[in-house]
Amino acid sequence: MRRAPVAERAPGTVNGFGAQPGALRVIGVIALDGAIAALSIWIATSLRFEGQITEPYASLLPAYALLLANFRCLASLLFKLHRWSFRYSGLAEGARIGVAAVFGTGIFLAAFYLLRDPGPPRSVVVLELLLSTILMASMRFSPRLAGIYLTDWQQSRGDRRVRTLIAGAGAAGEMLLRDLRRSDLHRYQVVGFVDDDPTKHHTIVGRRTVLGSIAELPQIVREQRVEQLLIAIPRIDGVRVRQILTACRDLKLRFKILSTSFLTQERRSPAQMMENLVPEDLLQREVVSFDRSRAPDMRERRALVTGAAGSIGSEICLQLLRAGLRSLTVVDLNENGLYLLQRRMQREFPSAEIASEIGDIRDVERMEKLFSTYRPQDVFHTAAHKHVPLMESAPGEAVKNNVFGTKNVASAADRWGAERFVYISTDKAVRPSSVMGATKRLGEEIVRAFARRSQTRYCAVRFGNVLGSAGSVVPLFLEQIAAGGPVTVTDPDVRRYFMTIGEAVALVLEAGYGDFGELCILDMGEPILIADLARDLITMAGLVPGEDIAIEFTGLRPGEKLHEQLISDEESVTTRVHRKILVTAYSEPNLDVDRDLARLEREALTGNDRDVRRALVALVPTYKSPATAVPELRVAAEGRAAGAGRPRIPHDPLPPGRQGTVG
Numbered sequence: 001m002r003r004a005p006v007a008e009r010a011p012g013t014v015n016g017f018g019a020q021p022g023a024l025r026v027i028g029v030i031a032l033d034g035a036i037a038a039l040s041i042w043i044a045t046s047l048r049f050e051g052q053i054t055e056p057y058a059s060l061l062p063a064y065a066l067l068l069a070n071f072r073c074l075a076s077l078l079f080k081l082h083r084w085s086f087r088y089s090g091l092a093e094g095a096r097i098g099v100a101a102v103f104g105t106g107i108f109l110a111a112f113y114l115l116r117d118p119g120p121p122r123s124v125v126v127l128e129l130l131l132s133t134i135l136m137a138s139m140r141f142s143p144r145l146a147g148i149y150l151t152d153w154q155q156s157r158g159d160r161r162v163r164t165l166i167a168g169a170g171a172a173g174e175m176l177l178r179d180l181r182r183s184d185l186h187r188y189q190v191v192g193f194v195d196d197d198p199t200k201h202h203t204i205v206g207r208r209t210v211l212g213s214i215a216e217l218p219q220i221v222r223e224q225r226v227e228q229l230l231i232a233i234p235r236i237d238g239v240r241v242r243q244i245l246t247a248c249r250d251l252k253l254r255f256k257i258l259s260t261s262f263l264t265q266e267r268r269s270p271a272q273m274m275e276n277l278v279p280e281d282l283l284q285r286e287v288v289s290f291d292r293s294r295a296p297d298m299r300e301r302r303a304l305v306t307g308a309a310g311s312i313g314s315e316i317c318l319q320l321l322r323a324g325l326r327s328l329t330v331v332d333l334n335e336n337g338l339y340l341l342q343r344r345m346q347r348e349f350p351s352a353e354i355a356s357e358i359g360d361i362r363d364v365e366r367m368e369k370l371f372s373t374y375r376p377q378d379v380f381h382t383a384a385h386k387h388v389p390l391m392e393s394a395p396g397e398a399v400k401n402n403v404f405g406t407k408n409v410a411s412a413a414d415r416w417g418a419e420r421f422v423y424i425s426t427d428k429a430v431r432p433s434s435v436m437g438a439t440k441r442l443g444e445e446i447v448r449a450f451a452r453r454s455q456t457r458y459c460a461v462r463f464g465n466v467l468g469s470a471g472s473v474v475p476l477f478l479e480q481i482a483a484g485g486p487v488t489v490t491d492p493d494v495r496r497y498f499m500t501i502g503e504a505v506a507l508v509l510e511a512g513y514g515d516f517g518e519l520c521i522l523d524m525g526e527p528i529l530i531a532d533l534a535r536d537l538i539t540m541a542g543l544v545p546g547e548d549i550a551i552e553f554t555g556l557r558p559g560e561k562l563h564e565q566l567i568s569d570e571e572s573v574t575t576r577v578h579r580k581i582l583v584t585a586y587s588e589p590n591l592d593v594d595r596d597l598a599r600l601e602r603e604a605l606t607g608n609d610r611d612v613r614r615a616l617v618a619l620v621p622t623y624k625s626p627a628t629a630v631p632e633l634r635v636a637a638e639g640r641a642a643g644a645g646r647p648r649i650p651h652d653p654l655p656p657g658r659q660g661t662v663g
Helices: 023-048 057-078 091-114 122-157 171-182 214-224 238-247 311-322 335-348 364-374 388-393 395-415 435-453 473-482 501-514 530-540 598-606 609-619 631-643
Strands: 162-167 188-194 228-231 254-258 274-276 302-306 327-332 353-358 378-381 420-426 457-463 487-489 519-522 551-553 574-578 581-584
Touching: 023 057, 023 122, 057 091, 057 122, 091 122, 162 171, 162 214, 171 188, 188 214, 214 238, 228 238, 238 530, 302 311, 302 364, 311 327, 311 335, 311 501, 327 335, 327 364, 335 353, 364 395, 378 395, 378 501, 388 395, 388 435, 395 420, 395 435, 395 598, 395 609, 420 435, 420 501, 435 457, 435 609, 457 501, 473 487, 473 530, 487 530, 501 519, 501 574, 501 581, 530 551, 598 609
Parallel strands: 162 188, 162 228, 228 254, 302 327, 302 378, 327 353, 378 420, 420 457, 457 519, 487 551
Antiparallel strands: 254 274, 519 581, 574 581
């Protein structure tokens, strides 16, 4: 249940949990403590004398009871035993009861010591202390125990409940179970826990048994008729999430997971922080945020972002504005996407200086006009054609946008004195097998060539796939699952690197403002088998892969590879400049931007696909495409590359990437 904000709490409430003790309640509770003390000393004395209380204790007992009752009441007031919600009493309250009881008994004994009176027998004092503690604790804890049993009884007799298992029998799992018991705003009937710690197996946590390990989930789920799994493991990594999904692949479960902000959101209960399992949970990478300590004062910066309406571009805009950027110019040819981004930025950052401009990076005059008008200090170039199969059928368009569009923006940045230029590249630029990859590789070479001759700091940042970006595989799979299947995967062995959009952009900003080098490569972790990703997404939907939703393998599309890699052999010398950023060191760029690109530009303008590919092979010797039916040209190009000190790269399947990497 949501706790009411302080301003909304009704008068006379304490911490939003119940009525503040009024005068009658205080008197009633304290009077009960006094009565318990009087009753306890009478019982203790009777037990001591086996029911036949002898003199002088028989006549002194009323005085003992009255004196002890007063001291017990005083201790209860001092330790505020009347000021908590009995329904939510816990271990700390139990400890306070014990300390208050000992304190009351201590005052009682001190009074007799000061009066030089021996007082009641010591055995009576000990028995009374135990009885008083037990009875006062029973009075305070019984409402909570009654509430627990009443809730369980109501849940078992009420509307149909969802039989639920909690993964994780630690503190978070116990807190979640306790929180679910306090609330009737859910339909979970928790039947037990699973946990990989063998010392917890068959133990009881909150009256629920730890039934076994996560590996035993299939058997436990079937035996207990479980319908839903709540993952209550803080800091769980993506590998573990995928292992849980693999174990549950044939079980048709629904899943929820404890939010990653559980450890930092102190005001929210575990039940409030259970969220539906989403594709990002399959990664659960370390949270990365833009470290502004390496950046200049963002309040004095002007930035321009191309391709701003895309997944990466829009996130760059938002993170720059969150960092306090003074002035932002967003450029894109997609007017609808740009309009929606503009509305969002105006809503979230009403005081920011934002200019939205429709512009085509292939239009030299338009780029010059934008740079001369806004004079950006920092340029983030994310605009690109990125769809691999579509670019195979239109190589001229890929060249115009990805190569000469990049050249136009880089030239404008140089001419108008930008301080930084950051180019978003892709793992498909490494030993490219597609037109898109080859054009992005040329984009990297253009950036490196400008870096050697300009005062502007040029940097290309290369990484793999961003999870959930426009046109990527995850939204496609989710759409296919919602439609009832089949889910289409190109090949059973295809693997790709994945990273969340937020993490990728934070690292792009780190690399751009860190001035680490001309080519930065993001650490993407381990690649993921796309077929397993499809199965995990089907399992997350509560369905059985291959039974409820079919998986079809369609074969690699034009330009695609089984595996992508982030670093080529010629870039094998790298330096880690950040825990997730590498900088490569390799030969001088052998590209003359003006001379060497002239032929490519002519072929792109004529629109002959075969000639465009020939020109790409000449400029990117490592470009190997089945569609490039020009073996004699390939041999000549590789010979030139070898002469220039760039060795032929043997085909060596390494880690993954995916179409839809950039933009």
